[in-house]
Amino acid sequence: MDIKESKKKELLFFLCIIAFGFLYDWKWFGSRISEENLAYYTINYKAGFCPGGFMGTFIGALHRIHPLGDYMMSVYFWAKVGLFLYLFLGILFLWMVYQKGKEKGYKDVPAAILGMCVVLIPMFQLESNFGSMDMYLMIVTLLSFILLLWERFEWLVPLLAVIGVCIHPAFIYRLLPLLCYFILQKKDRFKIGVATVVGSVAVFIVSQIKASVLMEHRDYFYLFCLDGNDQKLRIINMVLFVFFMLPLISMGCSILKRKNEKVFRFLICASVVLVFFDVGLKNNPGLAAYYLLVQGSFLVLMEVILTEEGAFSFRKSMKLHAWALEGKQNYFWLIYPLLFMPFKTHSICIFLDKLIRLFTGALGV
Amino acid sequence: MNQEKKRQQQFIFATLLLTGILFVANYAGVVNKYNATILSLNYNYGFICRGLIGTLYHGLDVILPMDLLNYNMVIRFYFVTTLLFFALMLYFGVSCYKDSTAESRNRVVFLVLLLFCVIAPSFSAEYNFGRIDMFMIICSILGVLCILKRKLEFLVVPLGMAGVMFHEGYVLMYLNIILVLLFYRWMSGEKKYAFLFGATLLGASVLFLYFHFFSFSEGEDILREVTLNARRLCDKGTYHISLVQAEILGVDLGETEVIYHLRNLIEFPCFVIFTIPLWFPLVRFFIKLLKRGRTIQDKLKYLALAVGSFTLLPDFLFKVDYGRWILAMIVYYIVVLLFIHGQKDELALKCLNEVEPKGSYRYLYWIFAMGYMLCLTPFADVSIDILMGRTSGILNKYIFHFWIE
Numbered sequence: 001m002d003i004k005e006s007k008k009k010e011l012l013f014f015l016c017i018i019a020f021g022f023l024y025d026w027k028w029f030g031s032r033i034s035e036e037n038l039a040y041y042t043i044n045y046k047a048g049f050c051p052g053g054f055m056g057t058f059i060g061a062l063h064r065i066h067p068l069g070d071y072m073m074s075v076y077f078w079a080k081v082g083l084f085l086y087l088f089l090g091i092l093f094l095w096m097v098y099q100k101g102k103e104k105g106y107k108d109v110p111a112a113i114l115g116m117c118v119v120l121i122p123m124f125q126l127e128s129n130f131g132s133m134d135m136y137l138m139i140v141t142l143l144s145f146i147l148l149l150w151e152r153f154e155w156l157v158p159l160l161a162v163i164g165v166c167i168h169p170a171f172i173y174r175l176l177p178l179l180c181y182f183i184l185q186k187k188d189r190f191k192i193g194v195a196t197v198v199g200s201v202a203v204f205i206v207s208q209i210k211a212s213v214l215m216e217h218r219d220y221f222y223l224f225c226l227d228g229n230d231q232k233l234r235i236i237n238m239v240l241f242v243f244f245m246l247p248l249i250s251m252g253c254s255i256l257k258r259k260n261e262k263v264f265r266f267l268i269c270a271s272v273v274l275v276f277f278d279v280g281l282k283n284n285p286g287l288a289a290y291y292l293l294v295q296g297s298f299l300v301l302m303e304v305i306l307t308e309e310g311a312f313s314f315r316k317s318m319k320l321h322a323w324a325l326e327g328k329q330n331y332f333w334l335i336y337p338l339l340f341m342p343f344k345t346h347s348i349c350i351f352l353d354k355l356i357r358l359f360t361g362a363l364g365v
Numbered sequence: 366m367n368q369e370k371k372r373q374q375q376f377i378f379a380t381l382l383l384t385g386i387l388f389v390a391n392y393a394g395v396v397n398k399y400n401a402t403i404l405s406l407n408y409n410y411g412f413i414c415r416g417l418i419g420t421l422y423h424g425l426d427v428i429l430p431m432d433l434l435n436y437n438m439v440i441r442f443y444f445v446t447t448l449l450f451f452a453l454m455l456y457f458g459v460s461c462y463k464d465s466t467a468e469s470r471n472r473v474v475f476l477v478l479l480l481f482c483v484i485a486p487s488f489s490a491e492y493n494f495g496r497i498d499m500f501m502i503i504c505s506i507l508g509v510l511c512i513l514k515r516k517l518e519f520l521v522v523p524l525g526m527a528g529v530m531f532h533e534g535y536v537l538m539y540l541n542i543i544l545v546l547l548f549y550r551w552m553s554g555e556k557k558y559a560f561l562f563g564a565t566l567l568g569a570s571v572l573f574l575y576f577h578f579f580s581f582s583e584g585e586d587i588l589r590e591v592t593l594n595a596r597r598l599c600d601k602g603t604y605h606i607s608l609v610q611a612e613i614l615g616v617d618l619g620e621t622e623v624i625y626h627l628r629n630l631i632e633f634p635c636f637v638i639f640t641i642p643l644w645f646p647l648v649r650f651f652i653k654l655l656k657r658g659r660t661i662q663d664k665l666k667y668l669a670l671a672v673g674s675f676t677l678l679p680d681f682l683f684k685v686d687y688g689r690w691i692l693a694m695i696v697y698y699i700v701v702l703l704f705i706h707g708q709k710d711e712l713a714l715k716c717l718n719e720v721e722p723k724g725s726y727r728y729l730y731w732i733f734a735m736g737y738m739l740c741l742t743p744f745a746d747v748s749i750d751i752l753m754g755r756t757s758g759i760l761n762k763y764i765f766h767f768w769i770e
Contacts, residue, residue: 009726016642016733023740027752110729332379335732336737339386351390
């Protein structure tokens with residue numbers, strides 16, 4: 001009876017996640033791809049191995065095999081498929097994490113999953129994000145995570161990482177550190193970790209060299225390249241975002257500080273700093289906010305399911321930081337990011353936009 | 366004791382944070398022409414329908430040493446009243462929190478947060494910012510506070526009447542909250558509430574009938590003055606013509622609303638399906654409660670709590686603002702649940718405990734409910750919300766073909 005009841009709860013829990021995903025998708029679906037995102041689909045490998053040409057080549061090939069009207073219509077269709085795949089893989093990943101946590105008997109896994117779900121789901125539906133390369137980067141990453149959790153076909157992970165770099169070279173610092181962190185949680189996966197890093201870096205270097213020969217391209221490591229009011233606005237956006245996320249940051253830090261893995265911590269910190277400066281200040285603060293939350297919630301989720309110590313510190317942190325009543329845990333902060341979502345591109349979200357406008361208006365700036 | 370105070374402060378902080386973010390995110394800094402035009406109706410033109418808010422506004426104009434009769438001041442007026450409204454709702458939430466049992470306080474916190482997930486975006490967004498419904502809710506919540514605190518209870522009668530003076534639709538939309546709670550107390554064996562129940566119902570009904578049948582008698586005479594006044598209060602002088610026609614001249618706009626009825630016909634079933642996770646536990650709770658009631662009085666009072674929102678049925682059948690009706694229904698059930706906690710109704714709390722998921726899922730359910738609400742809000746009027754508007758658009762385009770976009 002108990003097992004049946006628990007299965008029912010599990011099912012209901014995931015049905016709720018699916019319903020939530022559907023509702024959010026339906027509400028915010030932009031139904032067109034912005035010109036900025038569309039531009040990436042015009043880059044392909046016809047002229048050589050240039051960075052960011054993978055999706056253009058791949059969808060171009062699909063278009064040739066099975067044309068759906070003109071090329072733009074094909075791009076739109078496959079972007080929709082990509083969005084569906086992203087949501088499907090996200091929920092599948094959460095399901096696998098749930099099963100893993102259940103095996104180990106950690107009671108807080110559903111809460112950590114909910115936190116992750118709130119960050120994962122409401123992102124790529126919005127017009128400014130729909131069909132962006134980052135959606136495919138996340139698909140690749142989620143697929144890798146699923147394989148690592150499943151503990152089968154792990155040899156595919158380096159290949160997926162290479163595809164990630166081919167889709168967008170920024171994969172190397174946006175998601176690769178996180179992937180490495182997950183791979184190297186098990187000592188017997190060291191070779192896979194090395195192959196992933198070496199493969200990705202090699203492809204990155206080759207594509208950059210080719211790019212410098214083939215065409216003028218954006219220098220992905222050229223930080224602080226913009227000036228003027230846009231730059232100031234981005235800085236204010238990012239600073240305000242960090243300020244509003246302080247409760248979550250302090251929770252995350254208190255969960256992660258127990259880990260004694262300096263190398264990984266350095267990698268993740270480097271990734272966070274690069275995302276903050278490059279993506280956040282240079283071109284896309286909304287995306288930076290998304291990546292920062294994804295990195296944070298992935299790490300916490302991994303901590304919770306992989307170690308008892310992590311699960312314990314999560315529980316303790318929830319008690320410390322949420323307004324815990326009667327010794328029980330409350331999860332207000334888990335839904336907190338949802339108040340800011342969906343994230344946009346050139347600014348983080350509607351709330352911060354309006355807040356900045358309010359202050360600048362009041363101060364007469 | 367200190368610990369308890371700290372928890373309470375944390376609860377208030379969380380509610381303020383949530384409300385602040387939702388308010389800023391949804392606030393557009395504009396008042397739509399309907400909500401501005403309504404301020405032009407006042408009792409200088411006789412005891413007319415929906416004239417109370419305009420009268421209060423014009424009264425403020427006389428008292429304050431500044432000219433309030435322009436659009437910018439209308440925005441500021443509604444901004445301040447909206448903030449006061451949120452403050453009152455928070456006070457109500459905190460009162461219920463303080464009065465509830467220690468075991469049920471977590472649920473009160475979530476109910477209050479859920480309430481703010483509904484009202485904060487709905488009354489901050491462009492469409493309903495400054496909507497008269499806000500003032501109607503204020504009347505009902507003040508009434509509920511009087512009943513809950515057992516102080517100045519006689520005020521429920523004038524509050525009920527004031528609600529009708531704000532908008533005659535109050536009788537169907539929000540008066541039910543006060544009436545149901547008075548009935549609840551009456552059935553709990555406190556006879557004086559029978560009188561208050563009767564007086565509130567009578568007062569509100571008389572006013573409703575008056576506004577419905579007699580308040581348009583001098584319509585033609587005052588029309589010119591009202592429209593002049595409305596032009597001053599609205600953005601760029603464009604006022605809401607239908608509102609003036611309907612409320613001053615008594616013109617029946619029913620024929621123009623056929624298309625809206627069709628829209629409602631598609632949206633409402635979709636909304637019911639989409640919100641199954643929200644209303645299903647509520648139905649289970651009330652069924653359980655009705656089964657457990659020992660005496661006839663118990664069963665009657667719980668039945669009243671369960672079906673009190675059905676006063677909205679005529680609105681659902683004959684009117685088109687489904688977004689507002691649904692908002693009224695949600696507010697009704699959350700306020701009733703909060704009242705049950707403040708009242709410490711043991712049987713109801715026991716049934717709530719049984720209906721709620723157990724263990725850590727209990728809190729996750731509330732988080733989901735909040736997430737759901739955030740998806741569904743802000744509520745509008747004819748179209749329930751963005752989500753339903755989109756759904757009905759697609760269904761109409763591919764299946765029903767009721768209207769051409």
